[in-house]
Amino acid sequence: MWLINQEHQLPIFWQEGDAYSLFYAPGYLVVAAQTLAAGLWQDLQQPEPHTPTARRLHQWAETAVRARQAALTTPFAPVCLTLYLHTQCNLGCPYCYADPSPRPTPRLEVTAVYAAARLVAENCCQQQRPFTLVCHGGGEPTLNQLHLAQVLAGVQAVAAAAGLSLFRYIATNGVMPTAKAYWLAQQFDLVGLSCDGPAAIQSRQRPLVNGQGSTPYVERTARILHEHQTPLHVRVTITPFSVRQQVEIAEYICRRLQPEEIHVEPVYHAGRAQTAVLPDTNQFVDHFLQAQQVAATYGARWLTSGSRLQEIHGPYCHLFRDVLHLVPGGAATACFKTGASPQAGQQGLQIGQMGDGRFSLNRPRITALRQQLHPLPPSCRDCFNQYHCARDCPDSCPLEDGETAVPSFRCQVQKKLAQAQLTQMGVALWAKARVQDGIAEGRVMTEIMRL
Numbered sequence: 530m531w532l533i534n535q536e537h538q539l540p541i542f543w544q545e546g547d548a549y550s551l552f553y554a555p556g557y558l559v560v561a562a563q564t565l566a567a568g569l570w571q572d573l574q575q576p577e578p579h580t581p582t583a584r585r586l587h588q589w590a591e592t593a594v595r596a597r598q599a600a601l602t603t604p605f606a607p608v609c610l611t612l613y614l615h616t617q618c619n620l621g622c623p624y625c626y627a628d629p630s631p632r633p634t635p636r637l638e639v640t641a642v643y644a645a646a647r648l649v650a651e652n653c654c655q656q657q658r659p660f661t662l663v664c665h666g667g668g669e670p671t672l673n674q675l676h677l678a679q680v681l682a683g684v685q686a687v688a689a690a691a692g693l694s695l696f697r698y699i700a701t702n703g704v705m706p707t708a709k710a711y712w713l714a715q716q717f718d719l720v721g722l723s724c725d726g727p728a729a730i731q732s733r734q735r736p737l738v739n740g741q742g743s744t745p746y747v748e749r750t751a752r753i754l755h756e757h758q759t760p761l762h763v764r765v766t767i768t769p770f771s772v773r774q775q776v777e778i779a780e781y782i783c784r785r786l787q788p789e790e791i792h793v794e795p796v797y798h799a800g801r802a803q804t805a806v807l808p809d810t811n812q813f814v815d816h817f818l819q820a821q822q823v824a825a826t827y828g829a830r831w832l833t834s835g836s837r838l839q840e841i842h843g844p845y846c847h848l849f850r851d852v853l854h855l856v857p858g859g860a861a862t863a864c865f866k867t868g869a870s871p872q873a874g875q876q877g878l879q880i881g882q883m884g885d886g887r888f889s890l891n892r893p894r895i896t897a898l899r900q901q902l903h904p905l906p907p908s909c910r911d912c913f914n915q916y917h918c919a920r921d922c923p924d925s926c927p928l929e930d931g932e933t934a935v936p937s938f939r940c941q942v943q944k945k946l947a948q949a950q951l952t953q954m955g956v957a958l959w960a961k962a963r964v965q966d967g968i969a970e971g972r973v974m975t976e977i978m979r980l
C-alpha cells in the first residue's frame with residue numbers, strides 16, 4: 530500500500546517493505562533502509578526539505594504537477610496529423626472497436642488532408658519539431674493504394690515546402706498483395722503490423738472477411754518489410770481466449786515477425802466488443818510479465834499503453850497529445866474512437882473543419898472538452914500511478930459515462946503493471962543502497978513529456 534504526502538498536495542508516495550521502503554514521485558524512485566524511512570518521510574513533509582534526496586523527490590513531483598497542468602493550459606497546437614482514410618476493412622475481427630465495413634466506404638477528402646497538413650506544418654515550424662504523419666485504422670488504410678499515395682504525396686509536399694522533416698507511420702493488418710507490401714516498405718518510416726499470435730489464435734481473432742486465415746499474408750508482409758529494412762512494430766490484442774497464451778504469442782512474434790517492439794492491448798470494450806467479456810486481471814498481468822521476459826531474450830520490448838511510467842500521460846484524447854485527427858467527411862475529432870465526421874458532430878467531439886480553403890480549429894470546443902476530460906477522478910487522487918495512467922479509456926469515457934468506475938479491469942491491470950515495474954526497479958536499487966548509505970535513487974523517466 531502506498532501512502533501519499535498530503536501535506537503539500539504533492540504526488541509523493543511511500544511504500545513500506547520488509548527490508549526497505551520505496552519512495553516515489555512521478556518519474557523518480559528512491560529506496561531507503563527501513564531505519565531511515567520514517568526520517569525521510571518526515572523531511573518530505575517540510576516545505577523546504579533538508580536532505581538532497583527529499584529535495585529531489587519534491588522537484589520531480591512539482592515538475593509533474595506543472596506538466597499535467599500545462600496539458601490543460603497550453604494552447605492546442607498539433608504537430609502530428611493522424612488520418613482515418615475510410616472505414617473499409619478486408620478482415621473480420623470479432624473484437625474490432627471501429628466496426629468497419631467489408632465494402633467501400635466514403636474516403637477522407639484529400640483537400641481536407643492538405644489543408645490540415647498546412648496547419649500542422651505551421652505548428653511544427655513554430656515549435657521546431659518534425660512533422661509526424663500517422664495513417665491508421667477505422668479500416669485498413671492500405672486498401673485504396675491510389676488514395677493513400679495521393680495523401681502521402683500531398684503531405685510530403687507540404688512538409689518539404691515548410692523545410693520540415695516528415696516521419697511517416699502506418700498501422701496495417703498486413704493482408705495485402707506482395708507488390709503493395711514492397712511499395713509500403715518504401716513509403717513509410719515505421720510500420721505497425723497487427724498480429725495476435727500463431728495461426729490458431731490469429732485465425733480465430735483476425736480472420737479474413739471470408740473466414741479464412743490471415744497468417745501467411747502477415748508473415749509475408751513482415752518478411753518484405755525486413756528485406757527493405759523498414760522498422761517494424763507489432764500490435765497484439767489480448768482476449769480471454771488468448772490471455773494465458775502470451776508467452777507463446779511472444780515466442781511466435783519474435784521468431785517469425787522479428788519486430789523491435791510489441792504493443793500489447795487488452796481488447797477494448799467498444800464497437801463489436803461492446804459487450805464482450807474482458808480477460809481476467811491477474812491472468813493478464815501474470816502472463817504479460819512472463820511474456821515480457823521472453824520478448825526481452827529476443828531483444829524486443831513487450832509494452833502496453835495504458836500504464837507508461839516513462840511518461841506523464843492520461844487518457845488517449847488527442848487534445849492533450851498534439852494530434853490533429855481527421856476522419857472521412859473532413860472533420861477533426863478529439864477521440865480516436867470516432868470513425869467519421871457525422872459521428873464526431875453528434876458526439877460533440879468535432880474540433881476542426883475546412884472552411885475557405887483553410888483548416889480551422891474550434892477553440893471554444895477544444896477548451897470545453899479539455900476541461901471535461903482533464904480532471905482526475907476522485908478514485909485516482911491517492912493513487913501512485915495517477916500521472917502514468919490512461920485510466921478507463923477507452924472502455925469508458927468521462928464524456929459518456931460520468932465518473933470512472935474503479936477498480937475497473939483497466940485500473941487493476943495498470944496499477945499492477947506499474948507496481949511490478951517499480952518493485953523490480955526497487956530490487957535493483959536496493960542492491961546499490963546496501964553498499965552505499967542505505968539510500969539509492971533512480972530515474973524512471975528520462976524527460977518530462979507533455980500528457
Ligand code: SF4
Pocket residue numbers: 844845846847863864865866902922923925926927928
Ligand atoms: S474514449 Fe474518452 S477519454 Fe478515451 S480518448 Fe476518447 S474522449 Fe478521450
Ligand code: SF4
Pocket residue numbers: 908909912913914915916918919920921935939940941943944
Ligand atoms: S485508474 Fe486506477 S491505476 Fe489508474 S490512476 Fe486511477 S486508481 Fe490509479
